[in-house]
Amino acid sequence: xxxxxxxxxxxxxxxxxxxxxxxxxxxxxxxxxxxxxxxxxxxxxxxxxxxxxxxxxxxxxxxxxxxxxxxxxxxxxxxxxxxxxxxxxxxxxxxxxxxxxxxxxxxxxxxxxxxxxxxxxxxxxxxxxxxxxxxxxxxxxxxxxxxxxxxxxxxxxxxxxxxxxxxxxxxxxxxxxxxxxxxxxxxxxxxxxxxxxxxxxxxxxxxxxxxxxxxxxxxxxxxxxxxxxxxxxxxxxxxxx
Amino acid sequence: xxxxxxxxxxxxxxxxxxxxxxxxxxxxxxxxxxxxxxxxxxxxxxxxxxxxxxxxxxxxxxxxxxxxxxxxxxxxxxxxxxxxxxxxxxxxxxxxxxxxxxxxxxxxxxxxxxxxxxxxxxxxxxxxxxxxxxxxxxxxxxxxxxxxxxxxxxxxxxxxxxxxxxxxxxxxxxxxxxxxxxxxxxxxxxxxxxxxxxxxxxxxxxxxxxxxxxxxxxxxxxxxxxxxxxxxxxxxxxxxxxxxxxxxxxxxxxxxxxxxxxxxxxxxxxxxxxxxxxxxxxxxxxxxxxxxxxxxxxxxxxxxxxxxxxxxxxxxxxxxxxxxxxxxxxxxxxxxxxxxxxxxxxxxxxxxxxxxxxxxxxxxxxxxxxxxxxxxxxxxxxxxxxxxxxxxxxxxxxxxxxxxxxxxxxxxxxxxxxxxxxxxxxxxxxxxxxxxxxxxxxxxxxxxxxxxxxxxxxxxxxxxxxxxxxxxxxxxxxxxxxxxxxxxxxxxxxxxxxxxxxxxxxxxxxxxxxxxxxxxxxxxxxxxxxxxxxxxxxxxxxxxxxxxxxxxxxxxxxxxxxxxxxxxxxxxxxxxxxxxxxxxxxxxxxxxxxxxxxxxxxxxxxxxxxxxxxxxxxxxxxxxx
Numbered sequence: 001x002x003x004x005x006x007x008x009x010x011x012x013x014x015x016x017x018x019x020x021x022x023x024x025x026x027x028x029x030x031x032x033x034x035x036x037x038x039x040x041x042x043x044x045x046x047x048x049x050x051x052x053x054x055x056x057x058x059x060x061x062x063x064x065x066x067x068x069x070x071x072x073x074x075x076x077x078x079x080x081x082x083x084x085x086x087x088x089x090x091x092x093x094x095x096x097x098x099x100x101x102x103x104x105x106x107x108x109x110x111x112x113x114x115x116x117x118x119x120x121x122x123x124x125x126x127x128x129x130x131x132x133x134x135x136x137x138x139x140x141x142x143x144x145x146x147x148x149x150x151x152x153x154x155x156x157x158x159x160x161x162x163x164x165x166x167x168x169x170x171x172x173x174x175x176x177x178x179x180x181x182x183x184x185x186x187x188x189x190x191x192x193x194x195x196x197x198x199x200x201x202x203x204x205x206x207x208x209x210x211x212x213x214x215x216x217x218x219x220x221x222x223x224x225x226x227x228x229x230x231x232x233x234x235x236x237x238x239x240x241x
Numbered sequence: 242x243x244x245x246x247x248x249x250x251x252x253x254x255x256x257x258x259x260x261x262x263x264x265x266x267x268x269x270x271x272x273x274x275x276x277x278x279x280x281x282x283x284x285x286x287x288x289x290x291x292x293x294x295x296x297x298x299x300x301x302x303x304x305x306x307x308x309x310x311x312x313x314x315x316x317x318x319x320x321x322x323x324x325x326x327x328x329x330x331x332x333x334x335x336x337x338x339x340x341x342x343x344x345x346x347x348x349x350x351x352x353x354x355x356x357x358x359x360x361x362x363x364x365x366x367x368x369x370x371x372x373x374x375x376x377x378x379x380x381x382x383x384x385x386x387x388x389x390x391x392x393x394x395x396x397x398x399x400x401x402x403x404x405x406x407x408x409x410x411x412x413x414x415x416x417x418x419x420x421x422x423x424x425x426x427x428x429x430x431x432x433x434x435x436x437x438x439x440x441x442x443x444x445x446x447x448x449x450x451x452x453x454x455x456x457x458x459x460x461x462x463x464x465x466x467x468x469x470x471x472x473x474x475x476x477x478x479x480x481x482x483x484x485x486x487x488x489x490x491x492x493x494x495x496x497x498x499x500x501x502x503x504x505x506x507x508x509x510x511x512x513x514x515x516x517x518x519x520x521x522x523x524x525x526x527x528x529x530x531x532x533x534x535x536x537x538x539x540x541x542x543x544x545x546x547x548x549x550x551x552x553x554x555x556x557x558x559x560x561x562x563x564x565x566x567x568x569x570x571x572x573x574x575x576x577x578x579x580x581x582x583x584x585x586x587x588x589x590x591x592x593x594x595x596x597x598x599x600x601x602x603x604x605x606x607x608x609x610x611x612x613x614x615x616x617x618x619x620x621x622x623x624x625x626x627x628x629x630x631x632x633x634x635x636x637x638x639x640x641x642x643x644x645x646x647x648x649x650x651x652x653x654x655x656x657x658x659x660x661x662x663x664x665x666x667x668x669x670x671x672x673x674x675x676x677x678x679x680x681x682x683x684x685x686x687x688x689x690x691x692x693x694x695x696x697x698x699x700x701x702x703x704x705x706x707x708x709x710x711x712x713x714x715x716x717x718x719x720x721x722x723x724x725x726x727x728x729x730x731x732x733x734x735x736x737x738x739x740x741x742x743x744x745x746x747x748x749x750x751x752x753x754x755x756x757x758x759x760x761x762x763x764x765x766x767x768x769x770x771x772x773x774x775x776x777x778x779x780x781x782x783x784x785x786x787x788x789x790x791x792x793x794x795x796x797x798x799x800x801x802x803x804x805x806x807x808x809x810x811x812x813x814x815x816x817x818x819x820x821x822x823x824x825x826x827x828x829x830x831x832x833x834x835x836x837x838x839x840x841x842x843x844x845x846x847x848x849x850x851x852x853x854x855x856x857x858x859x860x861x862x863x864x865x866x
Binding site: 080083212213223227228 | 243244245246248249271272273274275276277278279280283299300301341342343344347
C-alpha cells in the first residue's frame with residue numbers, strides 16, 4: 001500500500017480563524033449567524049465533533065449549468081445519527097428540469113412547481129448546519145453548488161470545511177484501476193461510489209437518490225470508516241478538506 | 242416523521258413486535274432512532290454500565306451474554322436487545338458484543354417505556370422473563386377454540402332422566418322411549434337423597450339385553466354400567482371429550498358434587514366438532530378384520546390435521562390420538578380373541594410410553610406389553626398369548642403403528658409375563674437402579690392398562706407410586722438420565738444455536754424439546770407419589786405437593802404446551818403438503834412468533850433441568866461415594 005499513510009487533508013488548519021473573518025465580512029444576516037456559530041478546533045477528536053451529513057440532488061454535475069433539486073441533511077456524531085432531526089427539502093431549480101434527472105431523483109415538475117426557492121429555506125438549512133462539520137460523499141457537489149446558488153441570490157458565496165467519505169475511500173484504495181495485466185487476471189476496479197463503499201463495511205442497501213436517505217447513508221459510512229481505519233481520538237483536521 | 246424515513250420504518254414493520262404496532266406509534270419510534278455503527282469484536286454493552294437505549298439490529302450480528310460470560314443469545318437483523326437493563330434501573334445486566342460489523346438502531350428508553358406501557362403486544366414481546374409472554378401467546382391461541390373455552394354445562398339441554406335402579410328391563414326401555422333419551426340414569430333411592438348408581442344406554446340394551454334375549458323382567462341393575470365414568474360441571478367441553486375418548490363411552494353424567502346436573506352425549510359434542518375424532522373411534526369398533534381397520538387408519542392423519550386447524554391444544558390432540566391408537570389395539574384384541582378363542586387365563590394388555598401418557602401424535606411406533614394372571618403356566622398358555630400378541634402387533638403395524646425398534650412389545654417374551662414377574666421387574670428397577678438399565682426401562686414408568694384385567698396395571702401403578710417416592714437413589718438416577726438430552730439455546734438466522742455457540746441446520750423437536758420435558762416431569766411426579774401418567778396431569782399432582790414452586794409448574798406447563806403445539810403444527814403442515822411428517826425442524830420453517838416463544842420455552846426447560854440436577858444431585862453423590 002504505497003501512499004496510505006499520507007494525510008487525507010492537506011488544507012490549512014485555519015478554518016476557525018477563517019470563520020471569524022467571514023463572520024466579520026458577511027453581509028447577509030443568515031450567513032453571518034452561520035459563521036458566528038464558529039468552527040470546531042482543528043485538534044478536536046472526532047468523537048467530540050458535532051457533524052451534519054449533507055446531500056444535494058442536482059439536475060447535473062456542473063454548478064454553473066445545473067441546479068439543486070433537493071436537499072437532505074441529518075445531524076450526527078460518531079456515537080449516533082439523530083434520524084428524527086433529519087430534514088428534507090425539495091427546492092425549485094432556476095434552470096429547467098431535464099427529463100433525465102426526473103428519472104433519477106423521482107422528483108416531478110409538479111413537485112417542483114409547489115416547491116419553495118432555496119432562498120426561502122436558507123435560514124433553516126444554515127441553522128441546521130451551524131456549529132457542525134459537514135459530511136458529504138464527493139465534495140465537488142454540495143459545497144460548489146451551495147456556493148454558486150448563494151452567489152446568485154445573495155451576491156456572496158459560502159465557504160465551510162467538509163469531510164468527504166468518497167475521498168477517504170479513494171485514499172484507502174489508491175490504485176483502484178487494475179493494470180492491464182491485473183485486468184487479464186480478472187481483477188475488477190474498486191468502486192468508491194456510495195453504495196459500493198457501504199457494501200465493503202457491511203452496511204445495508206438503501207434505495208438511492210433521495211437526499212435525506214443519502215445523507216443518512218453517508219453518515220453511516222463515515223462512522224464505519226472511522227471505526228475501521230481511524231479512531232475516535234483522530235483529530236478532525238486530519239479529515240476535513 | 243419525514244416521509245423519506247420510510248425505509249427505516251419498513252424495516253421495523255417487517256419484524257415482530259413492530260409488525261403489529263399502530264402507525265402513529267411506529268412513527269414515534271422511527272423519529273426517536275439514533276443510528277450507530279459497531280465494528281465486529283467491539284463491545285456494545287458492558288455489565289453494570291448505565292444504558293438508556295434499546296438496541297435494534299439493522300444489519301450484522303450481536304452476541305448477548307449472561308453475567309457469568311455464558312452465551313445467552315445471538316441476535317441478527319430485526320431482533321433487539323438491551324431491554325433487560327432498561328427494566329432494571331437502566332443498568333446493563335446482559336452484556337453484548339458485535340460479532341459482525343453492525344448497524345444498530347438505538348431507541349431511547351423514554352420511547353421504550355412508552356411502548357411498554359401502551360402496546361401490550363410489544364410488552365409481551367419485550368418481557369425479559371419471556372414466560373408471561375409464553376402464557377399470553379398460548380391463551381390467545383386457546384381463546385379461538387370453542388371446545389376449550391365452553392363448559393360442559395352448556396351442552397345440557399334438559400333435566401336428567403332417571404329411574405330407581407330397582408326397575409325392570411322393560412320399564413327402563415319404556416321410560417327411555419317415552420322421554421326420547423338414549424341414556425337413562427339409575428338412582429339408589431334407599432337414602433333420603435337419591436344417589437347415582439349406574440347408567441343404561443341404547444347400546445347396552447342392544448348388546449346386553451336384546452342379543453342375549455334377556456327376559457323383560459330382568460332387574461336393570463344386572464345389566465347397567467355400575468362403574469360410572471362421569472365429568473364435573475366445571476369441566477370444559479374438550480375435557481369431557483377426552484374422557485369419552487379415553488374410556489370409549491358415549492354418555493357422560495355431569496356431576497355437581499354428588500348431584501347429577503344432566504347427561505351429555507357424543508352427539509352433543511359432535512355439534513361442536515362435526516368431524517370428530519370420536520367418530521373415527523366408533524368407526525374403528527365396527528371393523529371386522531385387519532384389512533378394514535387398515536382402511537380406517539388412513540383417516541387418522543386427516544383427523545389429526547383437522548384438530549390442528551381447529552386450534553385444539555396439545556393435550557386434546559395427544560389424548561385424541563392416543564384414544565384412537567387405544568381403540569385400534571382394543572379392536573385388534575377383540576378380533577384376536579374371536580379368532581383364537583377366549584384366553585386360557587385372565588390378562589391385561591398394557592400401553593407404554595406416549596400412548597399411556599395420552600400424548601401420542603401421528604409419527605409413532607407401538608410400545609406395549611402383557612400382564613398375565615399369576616396362574617399363568619408358560620408351557621400350557623404361552624402359545625396362545627404369543628399368538629394373540631403377534632396378531633395385535635402385526636395388526637398395529639398394518640395400521641401405521643410400526644414395530645418398536647427397541648422390541649418393547651408383547652411379542653417379546655420378556656414383556657409377556659405374569660403380574661408377580663412384572664412386580665419383581667419394577668422392584669428391581671427401583672431398588673437397584675442402574676443408569677444404563679433405567680434408560681431402557683424409562684418407558685415402563687408411563688403405563689396404562691387398556692384391555693382385559695386393567696386392574697393388573699393399576700396394581701403396578703400403585704406399586705410404583707408407593708416405592709419410587711421413597712427411593713432417593715432411584716430418583717437421582719432417573720433425574721440424571723433426564724438430563725441427557727438438552728434443549729437448544731435458541732436460533733440465529735437460519736441456524737439452531739447450541740449453548741457452546743455451535744450452529745446446526747435442523748433440530749429434533751421431540752428429542753430436544755418434548756422428551757426432555759416429559760422426562761423431568763416424570764421424575765418429579767414419581768417423587769411425589771403420583772399415579773398420573775399424562776404430563777399435564779402429573780404437573781397438577783406436582784403443584785399440589787409444592788415440590789417445585791407454583792410458578793415453576795405453570796412455566797413447565799406452558800413450555801410443554803408450546804413446544805408440543807409447534808411440533809404438532811410442523812407435522813400437520815407436512816401432511817397437508819403431502820410429505821411424510823417427522824420431528825426435524827429447520828429454523829427457517831418457524832414463524833418469528835414461534836422462534837421467539839420457542840426460545841423462551843427452551844429456557845424454561847433448561848432452568849428446570851438445572852433445578853432437577855440441584856434437587857436430586859446430593860443423593861447421587863452420597864450413594865455413589
